[in-house]
Structure formats: structure tokens, C-alpha cells
Amino acid sequence: MNRRTATESKESILEAAIKVFSEKGYSQTTIREVAKRAGISVGGVYIYFKNKEEIYFTLLKYLLDEFRDRAGESIKDIEDPAEAVKNYIAINLNYAKKFKGLILIEGREHGFTSCIDIKKKFFKGQRKLLESIIKNGIDSGKFERCNIKGTAKVIIGTLRGFILSLVMDSDSLFSPEECSVLILNGILKRGKK
Amino acid sequence: MNRRTATESKESILEAAIKVFSEKGYSQTTIREVAKRAGISVGGVYIYFKNKEEIYFTLLKYLLDEFRDRAGESIKDIEDPAEAVKNYIAINLNYAKKFKGLILIEGREHGFTSCIDIKKKFFKGQRKLLESIIKNGIDSGKFERCNIKGTAKVIIGTLRGFILSLVMDSDSLFSPEECSVLILNGILKRGKK
DNA sequence: AAATAGAATGAACGCAAGTTCATGTGAACA
DNA sequence: TGTTCACATGAACTTGCGTTCATTCTATTT
Incomplete structure (x- = not known):
């Protein structure tokens, strides 16, 4: 050859x-x-x-698929829902750190419909995953009763922010733990309403 | 003329x-x-x-200045720190909705040092503002005692995520209220640890 | 009416980047 | 040794965009 x-x-x-x-x-x-x-x-x-766009698309698809597999794998055996959320957050932040640059591109830069489609699919899948964790949390009495779909969306939004912050200004770093604490506990004093 | x-x-x-x-x-x-x-x-x-970059810079500076003024103005007379946080979140989301497109550009796209500088200054200012609210919250006993700087960073990160979500996929909208609730209360059931 | 100056024009220039294609290279097999 | 086929080359083509500048316009001034 x-x-x-x-x-x-x-x-x-x-x-x-x-x-x-x-x-x-x-x-x-x-x-x-x-x-x-x-x-x-x-x-x-x-x-x-075929062209520049195809290179980018191939790359994006590969990374999303890989992430989905890894995230799913690493969560599936965890019993405690709070622990699962923590884990999910940690995986996200790690991956984000690893692929900083690419994440930034995803903000805009190109509006290829092909890419938009697989991204939508990806995020939908991730939301479903989170929803199942939350449902588990509520059923087991560990999470506050809430609108599951809405909460999943909010958590994903929150995560996105952590990721963006991590990726944009590496000086203002905070740990996965800090993120988890906020998402799980909030900032209001417990016991007051 | x-x-x-x-x-x-x-x-x-x-x-x-x-x-x-x-x-x-x-x-x-x-x-x-x-x-x-x-x-x-x-x-x-x-x-x-002078050139394309100068147009962009002029625009960015104008909008950041305007936002800072408005945000500062609308918060300064609010006593209750939780209320102030809610208000601050709402202002952010409103502004984000109004300038969707521009926010997306800010992810990357151009690395003009001039722009980076005024952005850094802006975010630092916003963080200080939040820190003062949080300090107020802790002093008055309404917020859990915490690392003020760290918490401010986390909240800003969270907000960024909400904004990005709002801006990227207009279908998965959530309200400023939902965001505030999560930031203030978290998702864990109150009373359990 | 002529002169002046601020405002505006748009064809032309230069360059960089995506894409193409006629041509080259080398390993395997006849 | 010659033929074939898959892989590879890079100069050249095309397009698009930032930027410039010689020139025109128009309202005010003299």
C-alpha cells in the first residue's frame, strides 16, 4: 500500500x-x-x-456522540439522585475544559442546518437523561416536588453557564463542587421561606 | 448644512x-x-x-455602558437582598432577549484585545455589584453564610447559562421566575441534608 | 454668481480563502 | 519491466470583502 x-x-x-x-x-x-x-x-x-462545512460537521457529530455515550455510561449505576446530578455536572465540566475552543464556536459562527439538527437532538437527549434523574429524586423524596421538565431545562441552562464561564475566562474558575452546591442547595438560608 | x-x-x-x-x-x-x-x-x-472593528467596538461599549447604568439604577433602592437578586436576574434576561444576536457574537468570533478589555472591566463591575447584594443578604441573615466572591462568580455563571439558553433555543424558554427560584432555593428538599 | 468646505459616492485595488483539476507518485501485481 | 490504481500535489481559478481615493454633490458663505 x-x-x-x-x-x-x-x-x-x-x-x-x-x-x-x-x-x-x-x-x-x-x-x-x-x-x-x-x-x-x-x-x-x-x-x-466535500468542503469545510463537512469537516466541521463530522467533528461535531463525533464529539457529541462520544459525550452522550460517556455521560450515560457513568451515571447509569448511581443510586442517589443528588450524587447522579453531581456526577453529571462533573462530566460536563471536564468535557468542556477539554474542548474549550469548540464550545465557543457553537455559539454562532455558522448556521448550518445540518449542525443545528444534530445539536437539537443531542440536547433533547441530555434533557431526557436529567429528567429521569430528577424524577428519581422526587420519587425517592430527596428532591423538592417540582415541574420536572422545567427544572431539567433550568439545570441545563445553569450548566451551560458554568461551562461558558469556565471556557471564556479561565481566571474566574470555580469547581464542580461549587456548582453542584448551588444547584442542589440554592443560596437562601435553609429553614427560611 | x-x-x-x-x-x-x-x-x-x-x-x-x-x-x-x-x-x-x-x-x-x-x-x-x-x-x-x-x-x-x-x-x-x-x-x-476607521474600520469594521471600530464599528463593533463602538457598539459593544455603548451597550455595556447602558446596561451597567440601568442595572445599577434599578437595584439601588431595593432593601430585600433576595428581591434584589430576582430583579437583577430579570434585567439580565430582558436585556439578553433584546440583544440576542450580539450576545452570541461575544462567545468568540473575534479576539480584539480592545474588546476583551472593556468586557473584563464590565464583568468585574457586575461581580462587585452582586457581591454587595450577597454580603447584604448574609449580614441580614437571609442568605446562607458562604464564600461571597465564589458565590457571586457562580451566580454570574448561572445567569450566563440562562441567557445563552434563552438566546440559543427560543423553544426551551423558561421564565425569570424559574431561574430565580433555582438560584435562591436549589433543587434539594428543604430540611434534608 | 463664484468660492469653499463638509458630506457622499462607488469603481477599483489588493488580498485572502474555498475549491478545482491536470498532473505526479509509488506500491502491488501481471 | 510495465501497467494499474489509489493516494497526493499545489498552482491556478473564483469569489467576496475590507479598504481607498479621485471625484461629485450641495448648502452655506462671500
Whole structure:
């Protein structure tokens, strides 16, 4: 065979792409730089991907799928719902730290409908996961009775904020524990209403 | 004088720019479109602004200043710290709704140091504001004793998430009330630890 | 009416980036 | 050794956009 197989080349392009996209965002990322870092020529990139958008889409899909699997896996055996929430938060923050740059891109930058679709699906799935934890919490009497769907949305919103903060200004860091404490306990003094 | 004064022209450029930036993001915004919407020629834009970046910077600074003033104003006479937090959250969400598009740009897209500086200053100011509310809450016995700085950071992070959620997927809306409830009370059942 | 100056124009320039394609390379097999 | 096929190249093409500037317009002044 040749120096590299098609699969190897494709993978090195994706590996390079994830780095460049993370560092520069979507618009500022050039095929030339991705190619350079992947150790392939500009034209070579177009053997494996139809265009820039397809590279990005492939990457996004891969990461979302991987995250969903890991998150689901690491929660499924936890009994205590509060513990499950803590764990879920921790996983999110870890992943966010690892893929800082890409998360920022997701704010906007490109409005590919293809990407929007898989993102919506992803978030919906995550919401369902959370809802099941909350339901568990209420049924077992550990969580305040509440609107499950609404609460799940709020928690996801909260998480998103932690992630964004983590990702935007690395100086104002706070730990997963601090996040969990706020989500679980709130800031009002217990016993007062 | 002429058809329009310099001030009028400058303002109509800014008004057009805020719309286009909101709709398209920074990179996708073209001077040509801003000019068109402002009812001025391409060259005309460059009479009033050095370049694209300066337009964006001017806009950002204006909005941050305005927000800071409004937020400060609307909180300063509120006694009850929980009420002040609620109010602060509501103002944030309202403003976010109004300037959806621009907020998304702020995730990344451009790394102008000039913009980063005024943003940092802004967020620092907001954090101080929150810290004073929290301190007030603890002193008056209504808030759980806590690390004030840390808590302020966490609340800002939380808010950021609510805002992002509000801005990204308009279908998964939740009300300022729901947000306040979570931040103030948490999701754990009161009385249990 | 002529002169002046502030405001405005838009064709043209330069450059950067996505994409294409005619051509090259080298391993495997005949 | 020659042929084939998969992989690879990078110059060239195209497009789009930020920016400039020689020129025009119009209202005020002289």
C-alpha cells in the first residue's frame, strides 16, 4: 500500500481540524492550515471531505456522540439522585475544559442546518437523561416536588453557564463542587421561606 | 448644512450595524450591507469609522455602558437582598432577549484585545455589584453564610447559562421566575441534608 | 454668481480563502 | 519491466470583502 491509507489520512485531517477550529473558530480556520497541520496538501483535504462545512460537521457529530455515550455510561449505576446530578455536572465540566475552543464556536459562527439538527437532538437527549434523574429524586423524596421538565431545562441552562464561564475566562474558575452546591442547595438560608 | 449631519450619519450607521451584526455575526457582516441599510455608500462608512472593528467596538461599549447604568439604577433602592437578586436576574434576561444576536457574537468570533478589555472591566463591575447584594443578604441573615466572591462568580455563571439558553433555543424558554427560584432555593428538599 | 468646505459616492485595488483539476507518485501485481 | 490504481500535489481559478481615493454633490458663505 501507500505511505498512508485513506483512513489514516482522513483521521489526521480530523485531528488537525479539531485543533485549528478550537484555536481559531470556524471562520478563521483555513483549509490551508488544517492541511498543513495534517501533513497533507490542500487538494488532499478535498479527497476526503466535500468542503469545510463537512469537516466541521463530522467533528461535531463525533464529539457529541462520544459525550452522550460517556455521560450515560457513568451515571447509569448511581443510586442517589443528588450524587447522579453531581456526577453529571462533573462530566460536563471536564468535557468542556477539554474542548474549550469548540464550545465557543457553537455559539454562532455558522448556521448550518445540518449542525443545528444534530445539536437539537443531542440536547433533547441530555434533557431526557436529567429528567429521569430528577424524577428519581422526587420519587425517592430527596428532591423538592417540582415541574420536572422545567427544572431539567433550568439545570441545563445553569450548566451551560458554568461551562461558558469556565471556557471564556479561565481566571474566574470555580469547581464542580461549587456548582453542584448551588444547584442542589440554592443560596437562601435553609429553614427560611 | 447638508442632507444629513455627520452625527446623523454616524448614528444611522451604528443602528444598521447593530442589526446586521445581530443577524449575521461578526465575520458574516459586510460593510456593504451595513452601508446599504444605513442608507449611505460604502465609502461613507469609512468617513466615520476607521474600520469594521471600530464599528463593533463602538457598539459593544455603548451597550455595556447602558446596561451597567440601568442595572445599577434599578437595584439601588431595593432593601430585600433576595428581591434584589430576582430583579437583577430579570434585567439580565430582558436585556439578553433584546440583544440576542450580539450576545452570541461575544462567545468568540473575534479576539480584539480592545474588546476583551472593556468586557473584563464590565464583568468585574457586575461581580462587585452582586457581591454587595450577597454580603447584604448574609449580614441580614437571609442568605446562607458562604464564600461571597465564589458565590457571586457562580451566580454570574448561572445567569450566563440562562441567557445563552434563552438566546440559543427560543423553544426551551423558561421564565425569570424559574431561574430565580433555582438560584435562591436549589433543587434539594428543604430540611434534608 | 463664484468660492469653499463638509458630506457622499462607488469603481477599483489588493488580498485572502474555498475549491478545482491536470498532473505526479509509488506500491502491488501481471 | 510495465501497467494499474489509489493516494497526493499545489498552482491556478473564483469569489467576496475590507479598504481607498479621485471625484461629485450641495448648502452655506462671500
